[in-house]
Amino acid sequence: MAIKGSSAGAPSINPRYLIQIGVFSAVYFVVCFVGGMLGFLNPLMMFVGFAISILINGTVIMLYLYKTPIVGAMTLLGFVLAMMMVATGHPWVSLIISPLLGFSADVIAWSGKFRSRVRNILGYAVMTLWYLGPFYPIFTNTDAYFADMAKQMGQEYASATQALVTPSFLVVWGIVLFILGICGGWLGTVMLRKHFVRAGIA
């Protein structure tokens, strides 16, 4: 007979889960990357690409949270993602922001034992805020960042970007990200219920 409150039944980090984490981070990263690639056509399309990738990743993360119900799930996803971002040349702050956001997402989802749909969606929305990470230097040393950009990309590009990407714009973008995260998570829940529950995977 299981003793109530014992940790014998609670899942903990084991190699099987670590591999699942790797597998789902690969899918998450590919979807993000493809979404970001749309930005090369036109810098404004980058935000559209991010929006699409957030909506698609909702399904991925909902399934992921079902398959790896441990607290390290989103934290490690955030950390691995941050390493890939740093390796592709983004600011080093992502290494701190992404795992922290992932950890908060983990805690939110864990409070519902990873089975509460609402909390999973909230956790995913919090995790989505990591997209702000690459823009962090704009908050801290705005002038240095744009002076750097002006030196290399030309004054027109820097002025255009500075006019567009102000800190207030980034706050608005953060709110948009959160709403997109909720939509993506909700979409993911619908997908999960419609297909994966019937197949027995979720």
Add this chain to the structure above:
Amino acid sequence: MNVKLLQKEDCAGRDIAAIKLDSRKVSDRLNLSPGEGKKSGFWLDPRSKMLTLLVVNIIVFQLDSQTAAIAAFALVCLLIATIVPLTDLLKYACGVPILALSFWGLNWIVPNPIIGLAAMVGIWLSRFTISLGIAYYVIKSTQVSEFTAALHLLHISKTIAIPFAVMLRFIPTVVTEMKAITEAMRLRRISTSVRSIIVHPAQTTEFLVVPLLASITRIGDDLAASAMLRGLARTNPPSSITTLKFSWRDALVLLTCVGLVSMRYSGWELV
């Protein structure tokens, strides 16, 4: 301890049993096929490769120095030359400068702010292809077992090393699966272009994401099972078939990295 039981004959011709202690190296004991465990071509320690990746990325994405970026591009081409046939290398080595020069030339010919903006984006794009090149080299030339062994030697805990290694190994699989699903959808007359994602988003993503996740789940379970069979859950430290050693090739590549960094920070410009 590995022992072998041999059948021998003594001087009188009678069969005696002899025991021969097996003192061969690990790689010989395991009856590996001729290619396995041997280092091929211009073999670099994965740790040197990771350091090179970091250095090249930092240089290429800091928009300050043109010369260092060109030198980094030369390094990447040389490294790719060690693993890829010459024709593919030429495609890459010529394509990237042509891309960069065409944008730069366009800006020179037509000094228009909008063209200037597009040109700057194009030049940034060509720098990104250098970063993609070095990433391709690291991923293509490093086997997962070497990579995990290198991370272990760097004293990175399994909790971080395993997801990272699995992710790197899995990204090509995801891309392959995506392509297969897109083709299967095309057979069923469901278009999967960017336009259809924007026009009817829910349907398109449903047809793309659900099969992808289903196959990824299955492949992930297979991968986990095979990794457990290969002893991923052990607690004792692993022994490696390929010994990861520092050689003259690593020294050469690291010196080149030091040269790149000093070139970038000395501010010496050719162009």
